[in-house]
Amino acid sequence: MQKTFRSGLAIGLAVAVAVIAAAWTYIRYDANTLRKVRARGELLCGVNTGLPGFSNPDAQGNWTGFDVDFCRAIAAAIFDDPTKVKFVPLDASERFKELRDRKVDVLSRNSTWNLSRELGFGLHFAAVSYYDGQGFMVRRSKNAESALELDGSKVCFQTGTTTQRNLADYFRSNNMKYQETSFDRLEDVVKAYDSGQCDVVTSDVSQLYAQRLRLANPRDHVILADVISKDPLAPVVRHKDDDWLLLVKWTFFAMLNAEELGITSSNIDEAMKSTKPEVMRFVGTEGTYGEDMRLTKDWAARIIRHVGNYAEVYERNLGAESPLGIPRGLNQLWNAGGIQYAPPIL
Amino acid sequence: MIKSGRGLLALAACIAILTLTHAPASAERDFTELEDQPGFVPSEVDEQLPPQFQRQMVLYRTTEPPGTIIVHTSERFLYLVQGNGRAMRYGIGVGREGFQWQGLLKITRKQEWPDWTPPSEMIARQPYLPRFMAGGPGNPMGARALYLGTTVYRIHGTNQPHTIGSAVSSGCFRLVNNDVIDLFERVPVGTKVVVRQRPEL
Numbered sequence: 401m402q403k404t405f406r407s408g409l410a411i412g413l414a415v416a417v418a419v420i421a422a423a424w425t426y427i428r429y430d431a432n433t434l435r436k437v438r439a440r441g442e443l444l445c446g447v448n449t450g451l452p453g454f455s456n457p458d459a460q461g462n463w464t465g466f467d468v469d470f471c472r473a474i475a476a477a478i479f480d481d482p483t484k485v486k487f488v489p490l491d492a493s494e495r496f497k498e499l500r501d502r503k504v505d506v507l508s509r510n511s512t513w514n515l516s517r518e519l520g521f522g523l524h525f526a527a528v529s530y531y532d533g534q535g536f537m538v539r540r541s542k543n544a545e546s547a548l549e550l551d552g553s554k555v556c557f558q559t560g561t562t563t564q565r566n567l568a569d570y571f572r573s574n575n576m577k578y579q580e581t582s583f584d585r586l587e588d589v590v591k592a593y594d595s596g597q598c599d600v601v602t603s604d605v606s607q608l609y610a611q612r613l614r615l616a617n618p619r620d621h622v623i624l625a626d627v628i629s630k631d632p633l634a635p636v637v638r639h640k641d642d643d644w645l646l647l648v649k650w651t652f653f654a655m656l657n658a659e660e661l662g663i664t665s666s667n668i669d670e671a672m673k674s675t676k677p678e679v680m681r682f683v684g685t686e687g688t689y690g691e692d693m694r695l696t697k698d699w700a701a702r703i704i705r706h707v708g709n710y711a712e713v714y715e716r717n718l719g720a721e722s723p724l725g726i727p728r729g730l731n732q733l734w735n736a737g738g739i740q741y742a743p744p745i746l
Numbered sequence: 747m748i749k750s751g752r753g754l755l756a757l758a759a760c761i762a763i764l765t766l767t768h769a770p771a772s773a774e775r776d777f778t779e780l781e782d783q784p785g786f787v788p789s790e791v792d793e794q795l796p797p798q799f800q801r802q803m804v805l806y807r808t809t810e811p812p813g814t815i816i817v818h819t820s821e822r823f824l825y826l827v828q829g830n831g832r833a834m835r836y837g838i839g840v841g842r843e844g845f846q847w848q849g850l851l852k853i854t855r856k857q858e859w860p861d862w863t864p865p866s867e868m869i870a871r872q873p874y875l876p877r878f879m880a881g882g883p884g885n886p887m888g889a890r891a892l893y894l895g896t897t898v899y900r901i902h903g904t905n906q907p908h909t910i911g912s913a914v915s916s917g918c919f920r921l922v923n924n925d926v927i928d929l930f931e932r933v934p935v936g937t938k939v940v941v942r943q944r945p946e947l
């Protein structure tokens with residue numbers, strides 16, 4: 401009796417241990433995004449269904465854009481091949497759920513970082529890839545150099561957003577008066593402005609540049625340098641996969657650091673031969689940082705070779721080489737007038 | 747302040763053989779004319795720059811005080827710091843060689859419609875150039891010149907607006923005439939000029 405009980409207990413314990421071990425292994429495996437991406441042979445990247453400069457599919461299904469290039473950079477670091485990405489277009493409403501449900505490995509979809517989202521969805525925002533914020537567009541003939549000169553303006557904006565509150569706060573705190581006209585659709589806002597119904601449009605700066613292209617004479621309008629709200633856009637990953645968070649974060653930092661070090665896709669071969677310690681650590685001719693991240697020595701060099709540094713990606717998609725022509729502004733490097741700042745490798 | 751030798755030789759003049767090199771893709775522009783065109787007077791249409799090189803107020807954070815000029819050679823921009831996180835930005839053409847240093851200079855002299863005396867090194871390369879050209883429209887030095895320290899470097903205008911955005915001259919920083927006139931009005935003699943280069947690999 402005693403013996404039977406003992407052996408029964410032993411078997412029971414063994415089964416319990418086995419089940420726990422299996423579950424633990426499975427969770428470990430399931431939570432290991434890098435391993436899953438490797439096994440799959442491609443990265444699943446959640447992007448916007450279509451947003452000028454950030455994420456755009458063409459008729460053949462080729463994706464381009466600032467957010468798109470970031471996923472290509474991750475693929476370059478892992479596979480040495482920026483094409484090993486499957487882009488998954490996601491609506492604003494479903495994006496965080498799709499990420500949490502493991503439909504995508506990373507979300508690179510113009511998403512504003514805030515605490516409420518990190519808490520509510522069990523997510524981490526990896527690093528601010530683009531500092532957006534609310535700004536103003538006015539007619540060039542107005543000769544305004546600052547938003548502080550907009551006292552007495554007729555301002556148009558889209559309803560149902562935080563735009564209205566930011567606008568009111570800004571004008572009130574600077575002792576300025578304005579008349580407001582709002583519309584449900586952004587197109588109508590732009591139409592009203594173009595027809596002279598208002599003399600200022602306010603929206604996120606990246607939006608203003610996109611909307612300016614729709615005006616009858618885009619050159620006759622300027623977007624002021626002032627940014628009055630915080631909309632830091634960042635790639636997003638799931639909680640509880642530190643290695644993956646690290647990889648996504650440092651992919652972005654690599655692009656910024658390359659710009660700061662003067663490393664571009666066109667001089668990367670020259671950089672591989674550099675004897676400057678900072679450059680050597682970056683390209684992997686010194687140190688084992690790549691291996692320690694479970695990548696290769698040249699992980700960062702791969703990113704730059706295939707995709708380019710931050711400035712290249714910015715100018716190609718959003719800046720001077722794109723129809724949008726958004727000046728770097730806040731997104732300039734910290735030592736060149738902006739606030740983009742990446743920690744160093746060592 | 748300036749390393750002599752190669753630099754001084756190479757710059758010899760602010761305006762020299764116009765050879766396009768090493769402009770970043772974003773700033774690179776086509777060249778129809780590759781050399782100086784003394785006597786050429788650009789039209790208003792010629793002086794219309796691409797949007798990114800047009801004079802504009804931009805967000806710019808710096809520890810330098812308002813009134814300081816900061817030149818980012820690799821980006822082809824000149825910033826005049828306004829304070830309060832902003833700066834007036836001008837598109838520029840920069841030196842192909844000779845201006846490989848970075849550091850601090852002061853504006854020591856301001857000149858309207860400067861004369862042009864191409865130095866002998868330039869005459870050797872471009873024998874057809876005039877030995878002297880009085881200041882005025884059509885002068886490659888453009889409408890205004892700001893002299894930098896005791897060097898031969900200058901911030902000046904140009905009669906070739908299409909060279910803005912490129913690395914063409916042997917030395918100086920060039921702006922379209924409208925812009926150099928605007929800058930000239932805004933800065934006094936004694937203004938600090940900070941020059942920044944892309945880091946070396």
